Amino acid sequence: MGKLKKIIGVVIVAAVIGGGAAFYFMQKDVEAKEDKSLSAEEVAELSVDTDIIxxxxxxxxxxxxxxxxxxxxxxxxxxxxxxxxAEVRAAVIATVASFTKDELVGESGITLIEEELAARLSEVFEKGKVNRVLVTEFKMQ
Structure with a gap:
């Protein structure tokens, strides 16, 4: 009975170590794919531009x-x-309208609006995610 317990213990330890190693290497592969820079063609294929709003x-x-x-x-x-x-346009309008002119001044204002819009758009889409949002036109009056 003692040998059987030792064998079962060794098998369980080996399974836990093997499972941990497999999880670690799968996570590394996922991180490597996320870190991979996209080519200009891939960026163009995966990007959408909003209208001027x-x-x-x-x-x-x-x-x-x-x-x-x-x-x-x-x-x-x-x-x-x-x-x-229509939902993307509504999210843009709601996001921009929530800021004051003073909040949007300078580079920090642009970064703030990009981050806020990315978070809001992530709630709109059921599939996938928003990787980044860039301001391509910006004027305030």
């Missing part, structure tokens, strides 16, 4: 004119984005 800002008497480039995780997500243009 004009909306009021949260500060009275101010408005913004914006356009964004949205990089998506895969082709299915891009197709979904193209079908959900």
């Amino acid at each position: 004009t909306t009021n800002l949260a500060s009275p008497g101010n408005f913004g004119i914006v356009q964004f480039n949205i990089l998506l995780s895969d082709k299915d997500t891009k197709e979904e984005a193209e079908k959900r243009t």
Whole structure:
């Protein structure tokens, strides 16, 4: 009975170590794929541009004119984005309208609006994810 317990113990330890190693190497592969830079062609295939949108800002008497480039995780997500243009446009308007003119001044303002819009758009899409959002046109009055 003692030998059987030792054998079972060794098998369990080996399975745990093997499972841990397999998990570790699978995670490394996933991270390597995420870190891989996309070529210009891949970026073009996975990106959508919004229309130029004009909306009021949260500060009275101010408005913004914006356009964004949205990089998506895969082709299915891009197709979904193209079908959900009204929802994307609504998310852009709601996001831009939530900021005051003072919040959007300078590079930090651009970064803030890109991050906020990426988070809001991630809630819109059922498939895939938003990898990044870039401001491609930005004017405030």
